[in-house]
Amino acid sequence: MPPRSWGWWTEQKLDILGDYLAAFNKASTTAGTTIYLDLFAGQAQNISRSRTEHLIRGSARRALETRPPFTVLRFFELESQAAGLKAALEAEYPDSRDRFKVVPGDCNMTIAAVLAELADLNWAPTFAFLDQQSTEVQWSTLQQLARHKREDKWKTELWLLCASGLLPRGLRLRTEAIDNTTADRMTAMFGTDVWTEALHATRAGELSSADFRSELTNLMRWRLEQALSYRTTLVFKVTNTNGSEIFDMSFATDHWAGEKIMKDVYSAAERRQPALRLKAQLQRRQAREESQGRYGMFDLDEFAPDKPDATLFEVKPEHVPPHPPYRRRGRLNGN
Template identity: 60%
Template sequence: MMAREWGWWTEQKLDILSGYLTGFANATRKAGTTVYLDLFAGQPDNVSREPTRHMIRGSARRALDTSPPFSVLKFFEMPGHATALEKNLQAEYPGRDFRVIPGDCNDEVESVLQGLRPLNWAPTFAFLDQQSTEVKWATLEHLARFKRQGKPKAELWLLCASGLLPRGLRLRQELIDDNVACQMSLMFGTDQWQEALSATRSGRLSATEFRAELTNLMRWRLQKDLGYKVTRVFKVKNTSGSEIFDMIFATDHEVGDKIMKWMYSKAQKQQGALQDRARRQRQQKREEEQGKFGLFNAEDALPVMPTGFDVHAADEPAHPPYRASRTS
């Protein structure tokens, strides 16, 4: 199986995951039992598409590497990749209590959570690293309602592809892609997002505002419809600086919120340096292909990464979703 290629922004996302899971595991140490759910666990091997071509450890390995260790881990993956993933993980982590569940996570999550019912008191973290609109709102409902009454909900970290969906919809063409629109409504659990779409197609909202409204709608529904106390968002950008997707964190616990806020602040301050490194590496590769060799490697010219992180960095709260009737 060929290794999947990932950009530096995906590696940064996974670094945030690693950092947060360490904080989560330490904060919940006294509980004695913790649960990790990865609804899009991926394939065993991944490689950077940057000129370095280095291997990148995926989310399943990062969860298994977390210390203190998670007690129970469930990895969901489609059958074509699930067998290879399980084989690789069993060889690398013998004796660990994990399971790779083959199949669509939307079809399998309810039965898996039912099997975990005796642990519905335990601190639980769910990573939903979809590509576009693979997760369904019903799946988010199952996760949000898994925990016993009086216990904090399972924390969610969800990829919201706000920067990519307008292209998938064919936003500026005469007819939108109905299949993408249907999948979006299943993901949001409502077709309310189409009010913002209509406003964008008529010029009342910009494309940037439309992307922001998609992310906001997901945050708003997680809070108002599923009852999460707080959501936070991290905007993921590519080498050119374009926003490609947002990572939405939902939690009921103030400690989890504080840890992720710190991780987001750290990642935000690193993002510019990572973009600059990628640009320099690509430029160096182009020059070397033309027979031009400089005195220094791209790595040598990098700015120093910041060491002081602002844990009080501002984060705009979710607001009521866009409605045409409210702005007409």
């Protein structure tokens, strides 16, 4: 399979991950042991869309390179990708072979055995990254992660991608019959079908598509806080200039330090983004010109000014608490 190609916002997400992981391990120094679980670890190599020769360092590499280091790392990946990922990581990080394992198969099926293997370490600070493409993760997996730690310890921290901008398209919201396969997967991911109330309201014109997307993001946070008892969730939304959401990242923690660090990391990412976005635009233009045989004297990278311009995408941290899920008139709110 050719390497996957991504936009600048993926690099932004991975930069946030890298920053958070370093701070997580630093804050956990006294524990002496920290655990990283990557439920959608990715393929051996990824390439930026903005410049073809630019390789993106994916989540597995960023976690392996985190300093201070993680003691234990587990990378979950589908059978078809797992062997390639394992071979690449073993070749690149020969000294880390004792620290990490690639777990082949559907993470929803393999998570129980991995958590059982790590049961003796259920006191150690643990972070799980859930970088799904759409609705691959199942609620039971989130539940198992949330329940993994010993009762007197902070819960496993979760950082979950919710493709709220893509899901309405996947559902075929505007067509006569929605796509039931996507709908069933969404119910399995949220662990409830309460989201279908917002779906019916949107189809009836009572909610806008933007409201529907917000309801999906809100529901995931609501469920993490209410059903899994996380003290705090923080969301980081990636939207285009029309305000349409592409995806968001929900962070769940019980720990005040986790909340503070992630807020700081989200804010730093927000400040970095105009320059990153502009750089991606310039790189794309340079690649286009080079493909037409026109070469400049300088690398455009060196000229990326540090000011926002021609906004294409926007990343907004949202720190307001989630609200009860949307219910159509005459019904009670609940989990």
